Amino acid sequence: MDFESIASAISPPAHHLCGINLPILRLRFCFGGQAPPGHNPIKPDFVAKIKKIYQKNGIPAVGGMLLIIYEFFALRLKNSYHIMRAMARVIAICNAKGGVGKTTTAVNLSAYLATSGRRVLLVDFDPQANASSALGSDHLRTETSIYHGLLNEVPSEKLIKQTTLFNLHLIPAAPHLAGILVEFVNLPEREHFLRKFLHGLRHQYDYIIIDLPPSLSLLTINGLIAADEVLIPVQAEYYSLEGIGQLLEIIGLIQKNLRHHLRVNGALLTMYDKREHLSREVGKNLRTHFPHNVFETEIPRSVALAEAPSFSKPILLYRPDSPGAIAYRHLAEEIISQEKNLGIEHEAVSSKNFGDFNVI
Ligand code: ATP
Ligand code: MG
Numbered sequence: 001m002d003f004e005s006i007a008s009a010i011s012p013p014a015h016h017l018c019g020i021n022l023p024i025l026r027l028r029f030c031f032g033g034q035a036p037p038g039h040n041p042i043k044p045d046f047v048a049k050i051k052k053i054y055q056k057n058g059i060p061a062v063g064g065m066l067l068i069i070y071e072f073f074a075l076r077l078k079n080s081y082h083i084m085r086a087m088a089r090v091i092a093i094c095n096a097k098g099g100v101g102k103t104t105t106a107v108n109l110s111a112y113l114a115t116s117g118r119r120v121l122l123v124d125f126d127p128q129a130n131a132s133s134a135l136g137s138d139h140l141r142t143e144t145s146i147y148h149g150l151l152n153e154v155p156s157e158k159l160i161k162q163t164t165l166f167n168l169h170l171i172p173a174a175p176h177l178a179g180i181l182v183e184f185v186n187l188p189e190r191e192h193f194l195r196k197f198l199h200g201l202r203h204q205y206d207y208i209i210i211d212l213p214p215s216l217s218l219l220t221i222n223g224l225i226a227a228d229e230v231l232i233p234v235q236a237e238y239y240s241l242e243g244i245g246q247l248l249e250i251i252g253l254i255q256k257n258l259r260h261h262l263r264v265n266g267a268l269l270t271m272y273d274k275r276e277h278l279s280r281e282v283g284k285n286l287r288t289h290f291p292h293n294v295f296e297t298e299i300p301r302s303v304a305l306a307e308a309p310s311f312s313k314p315i316l317l318y319r320p321d322s323p324g325a326i327a328y329r330h331l332a333e334e335i336i337s338q339e340k341n342l343g344i345e346h347e348a349v350s351s352k353n354f355g356d357f358n359v360i
Contacts, residue, residue, distance in 0.1 A: 088121070088205040089344070090198065091265065091335075092227035096243050098214035100235040101270035103130040104305055105328075106211035109231075111314035112332030114167035118206040121160070124173035125194065125223050126213035132172035135163045136312035145174035150193045156201055164317060169205075181218050190218060194226040206344075216250060224254055229265040234286055236272040236279040236298075241286065248291070265338075266293035268331065271301040297330040 093106045103126070110122040123146060124131040132142065148154040149171065161170045184190040198208060212223040224230060230251060234240050244267075254260050267290050273279045287294050299305075302324030308315045315325040 087202045088208045089229060089339075089342070090202070090208045090210065090227045091229045091231055092210045092212055092223045093233065094212045094220060094223065094230050094247065095232050095234065096214060096216045096220070096247055097235070097240070100214075100240070101233040101268075101299060102126075102214070103134065103211050104309075105231070105233050105268060105270065105299070105331075106131050106209050107134045107309070108305070108315050108325075108328035109331055109335070110168055110207070110209045111165055111316050112329050113207050113209075113335065114165045115316065116332060116336055117167070118336075119167050119169075119204065120207045120209065121169045121171065121201060121205045122163075123171045123194075123198070123208060123210045125177070125210050125219060126173055127175050127178035127219075128213065129173040129175065129177075130309070131211040132170065132174075134309035134312065135168075135170050135314070137161055137170060137172040142172050142174050145177060146171050146194075146197075147174060147177045147180065149197050150180065156197070164313065177219070184218060191221045191225050194222040198226050216246065221250070221254070224251065224262060225258065225260060227262060229263045231265050232267045233270045233299075234267045234282075235270050236276075236282045238278060238282075240282055241289075244290075264292040265335075266295050268295045269298040272298040273301050274298075295331060295334055297327055297334055299327045299331070300324060302327075 093102045093109075095102055106122060106124075110120045114120040122131060122135070125146060129137075129142075129145075132138075132145075144154045144159055146159065149156055149159050156171075159171045161172060163170050180193075184193065194210070201208065210223045210227060212220050232244065232247065234244065248264070251262055251264060254262055267286055269283055269286065272283065283298065300323045302322055304319035304322035305315055305324035308318040311318055315322065315328060319325055
């Protein structure tokens with residue numbers, strides 16, 4: 001029997017009391033004592049009503065006491081579960097190989113998650129700042145970037161930019177982010193800076209997507225430690241699986257040595273052309289040998305996906321009917337469908353502005 005059914009079967013009125021009064025009420029009922037000073041006194045007729053409900057249900061004193069203890073802890077667990085549930089899923093988009101579609105995936109996945117009513121923060125953690133420019137943030141003119149956040153020089157709310165999509169926020173990168181590789185090298189806990197920075201933001205979003213650079217540098221390690229999940233775009237080309245073993249090894253080391261539960265959410269086939277024998281072979285190979293999930297969605301090679309960043313737009317605002325757009329929409333649906341297994345429930349976003357486009 002779960003907490004809900006016990007609470008509603010035994011004490012419907014008490015069930016609606018706030019957390020602090022519930023255990024006090026129970027203890028009062030058991031021992032017939034007074035509420036501790038400073039707490040709201042409970043009216044005697046209300047206690048009598050509760051007593052009646054208990055007696056009617058035939059709960060003996062010891063059983064009642066056990067139920068109270070159980071109920072108290074169940075309530076606490078339930079509260080912490082609610083807090084956990086309200087935290088963002090942090091997904092790092094990572095592959096040490098360059099040009100495989102990490103940024104394209106980070107930008108377009110974020111955009112489709114945002115239009116599904118999720119509050120999304122895209123963190124550009126690559127000094128190339130491609131994700132920032134793809135969403136219209138000019139990295140040459142950006143005065144503040146994630147770099148300043150890591151150094152605690154600028155509060156996070158000043159770093160967050162509104163994008164053209166209502167539910168999508170961006171923390172841009174800038175070329176001087178590369179300086180961290182040298183500046184942080186002797187700092188203690190240098191791998192944890194991004195995690196610490198994002199900690200305060202996790203309650204504000206449903207998803208935090210981190211676009212990582214093409215390397216296995218300190219930046220990438222920071223990104224992986226900050227994340228709960230890693231999504232690995234794999235280009236459907238020869239040599240594409242090279243380096244993935246090394247990435248999985250690093251993920252294993254992070255899991256083991258830092259006791260950080262980083263989940264490989266999956267590999268995503270990008271620039272896939274089903275008419276090409278090579279694409280099909282790479283796909284088959286990946287699905288046979290990759291030791292984790294491979295997303296069902298395959299991102300096709302699509303000119304529109306390559307063009308969209310030059311208009312500073314995600315694909316859904318540039319060519320929403322193109323095959324690339326449809327594929328990224330499906331990917332977002334696949335990611336959202338995992339929420340059930342992760343115990344995440346989302347309240348429907350009922351913003352009047354939803355779907356409106358604001359310019360940065
Ligand atoms: P880097 O390692 O340099 O950060 P990346 O892995 O982030 O690169 P992208 O920047 O997303 O890769 O993509 C590399 C190039 O390929 C870009 O010019 C992009 O527009 C193009 N591209 C990405 N995905 C596709 C696709 N599905 N179809 C066609 N072009 C694509
Ligand atoms: Mg990139």
